[in-house]
Amino acid sequence: MFDFLEGYDLLGAFWVTVQLTFYSAIGALIWGTALAAMRVSPVPLMRGFGTSYVNVVRNIPLTVIIVFTSLGLFQTLGVTLGADNFTTINFRLAVLGLIAYTAAFVCEALRSGINTVPLGQTEAARAIGLSFPQVLRLIVLPQAFRSVVGPLANVLIALTKNTTVAAAIGVAEAASLMREMIENEAQLILISAIFAFGFICLTLPTGLFLGWVSKKVSVKR
């Protein structure tokens, strides 16, 4: 029943999906944190930049961004990101696009985490004479980190699902293998079920686990 799987590297394709998710998650966390720092900074220009970046990028389809990295950055402007063969170039371009897009959502998650800390907390902290670094380190960040786990988990799962868009520029991840297989093989339902199952294995446990963690650590108000 499963002979049609012969000749296809199913695990390899899902491994590429996992790699895309991993590198993009790390990049998006860094860039998103920088953006969130800008959005809550006391400098109006930085706040303005952070806000515009988030509002613009959140409203562009990820597909447009990913296709742009290939057609625009690579084919028109010659950006190769230090790679020399097509597979690596496309992979890195896809990671770049996913980072640029996901960072906007990471920024929003972090900012909402900071915003859940009630004003009274910082006011009380200042009233007892804590300095700004102390307010941040002892009062605001410990509470913000705890309430940020849930929103960040949602971003991570959305990112896992979004890596399929990399199929648009020919990265050999799960969705592009699925496309290839349903073109060549007859067992449409079975193939789709296998890929659906693969993604459920990636997203559902993460969702349930991180949901449980975020309930566990969140500050009850």
Next chain:
Amino acid sequence: MKSASTLYDVPGPRAKRRNVLLTVLFLVALAVVVWWVAQSLSDKNQLEWVKWRPFFTNSGAWETYLLPGLKNTLIAAALAMVIALPAGALFGIARLSEHSWVRGAAGTVVEFFRAIPVLILMLFANAAYAEFTDVSPDSRPLYAVVTGLVLYNASVLAEIVRAGILSLPRGQSDAAKAIGMRKNQVMRHVLLPQSVTAMLPAIVSQLVVIVKDTALGGALLGFSELLASVRPMSANYGANTIASFTIVAVIFVVVNFSLTSFASWLEGRLRRGKKSTGAVVRADAVAELATPGEHVSRDDLGGPGSTSGK
């Protein structure tokens, strides 16, 4: 600005000086990046007026490529929303059923479709239409895009509906039961009508997700929507890839930004409103509701007794 005041005091003379310094440094960094981007664009002749002219001086590009593309994007999004809403309402209500098997079945379907990327659903729908139906190859991409979007978004909308119903104060259904209404009367006459207003902001912001996801059809299924107009445009107007992408991105941003702003305006209005219970599903709760796992509870998602989102 609330986020600023949570973290910082009103700046004194030293903080003001430091802020000015930071502004200048940031401005310089920004200018360097802008200069570098402009330089690399003009190196590849992408800033020449010839490449941008088709979009500004005559209506040809708009009439031939952009507007028909936008029309297809909006048609697919509207169809998906119109079909997914009743299906979502059905599953959302089923998840609140008193019979555990109905709850369980609806819950499984919702979790299943939320856990799968929408592209997988579109690819499946596309191949299924080709194999099992005689939908013509011309209209197949539209069918596939809409089907994929409906399967995914019905499950997200189901969660929005459920959250909307649960956001209403418990007194509403208690009072309805007290005056002798049956279960389905409570749902039809009391809970649903009120929850529709409560979930409007979330529905509008889910529409943004739908509009964005139609672009998948353009890139991978040959659906001639807005993104798909980039290739013919850059072929016809002298390889103006950057210009075409910019215009397409701007259109998407304008459409989606208006929807997002409308959603948050609605949310603010509902929150301030005195006529209703003040129950509302936050517009930004959709990211959470689109994720597998349990996120809906009575005091979450911006219900009247909650602190979240206020």
